[in-house]
Amino acid sequence: MIGWRSTWAIYTRELMRFLRTAFQSVLAPVITTALYFIVFGAAIGSEMPDLDGVDYGAFIIPGLLMLTLLGETTNNSSFGIYMPRFTGTIYELLSAPVGVAETLIGFVGAAATKSLILAAIILLTARLFVDYTIVHPVLAVLFIILVAASFSLFGFILGIWADNFEKLGIIPLLFLTPLTFLGGTFYSIDMLPKPWDTVALANPIVYLVSGLRWTFYGQSDVNIWVSFGITVGFLVVCVTIVTLIFKTGWRLRA
């Protein structure tokens, strides 16, 4: 049985933590997105041909959204659980009558909510630079929620695995950001010469960017259902790992 009051307490507290740094949390993605649009959208994009029938400025929106979403969600979630471990306040969570469900829904739900707020901000910022229409808006929101939930869980695992700040930052910095850049954020993988267009398919981020791009423009590098399938599969793997962590108490209990 899930303790909804406990879940709500964790969820609202995490959101409060986000709101405490709202200025930085909101302003940073707005400025970053604006810079990408100025450089890639306006300066370079004006020289680029349409891709898959989509204006280049509009083409990069799903990729930019994914770039910010993956980074922010992973960081929010990993810090959300790492900081209580680091400061010792985790005692309160461990001594409370809350289990894996309450903890996950609370922490991951809050991280996913923050991501949705950020996604909305990025889309509004993008609107200032580019005119775009979302072909499948409901599926786009669903896909964003799915990705946000998956990477919140991934961040959660990262925050439990890390035993210092360096480890906490190394995965997003060395893997997530490069893979996102190489995952078709600024280009279609069809543009890559052989065999790199095939090699690129080994990058899981390709499926996320491609899936989101499909919900925006109905065009994608890979089949939309493959993208959905891979994202759901990643979610299931993360849920399984987190459940195991709670069951064994790995890095949580002495």
Next chain:
Amino acid sequence: MEPILELDGLSKVYSGGLKALDDVNLTIRKGEIFALLGPNGAGKTTLIGAVCGMVTPTSGTIRAFGHDMAKDWRKARARIGLVPQELSTDMFEPVMRAVSYSRGLFGLAPDKDRIEEVLRSLSLWDKRDERIMALSGGMKRRVLIAKALAHEPDLLFLDEPTAGVDVELRKGMWRIIDEMRSRGVTIILTTHYIEEAEEMADRVGIIRGGKIVMVDEKDAMMARLGRTEAHIALAAPLSQIPPSIARYPVELEQNGSSLCYRGGDGAGKGKQDVAALTKALLAEGIDYTGIDIRESSLEDIFVSLLGEEEAG
């Protein structure tokens, strides 16, 4: 009296091989203040951690309120509060929100009246909107107590509640603990200040090297292990003790100018002995000029017990 917490064969061996708890058997009774005493590294915090869910026991069982903590941990934990040794809380949060969060985390509906009552009882009401980081060390500790009391626990663990606080605040903390007991909360406290246990506890447990060395009523422990020590300054030095005096546990000291009595039972027998001894001295024609008498404290007993353990 009804047991509220039962530890049976509880052991904990950390991954590095350290045996922090070694076959601990302990029963805590409803409504009592139980002081767990022990030197640093004795296993006090590990024991608390095992009950409160921060430490996974290697073996043994824990039953709280009749629930097996391995199975019905939700029901048991909902009734247990913990004030940790370290000042661990989100320092950026205002007091009121931090305490309300703790109540919600334990699955209870928001109750402003209850939170106000808790904050007022800890003299924190005026600070309710202050960030915790802006409070003094003593107030921060009281915030941790408020957080632990927010969900109205029946069993409260206080891990070194007065560590690092001044004498005045420590006494204020004792008053708070006493009030909690009067509301029916069972309290288990660990402390380095034996005086604290002597002042507050109904029962005392002594732990060393992960083993419970002794558990007893504080008064019974002091009666059983306590001693009276009296130094009687003699008007003229004695070369030997007369037979009528020698039946008391006495010895000459300071070249016969003082007679030392060590005996009694910590429950008044020593004082009676000393009174009878002074009469016996006068009956032998031995005059004295002063008496210095003291009862052994819980600390003396604690130190002597640990000394015996070490020697053993």
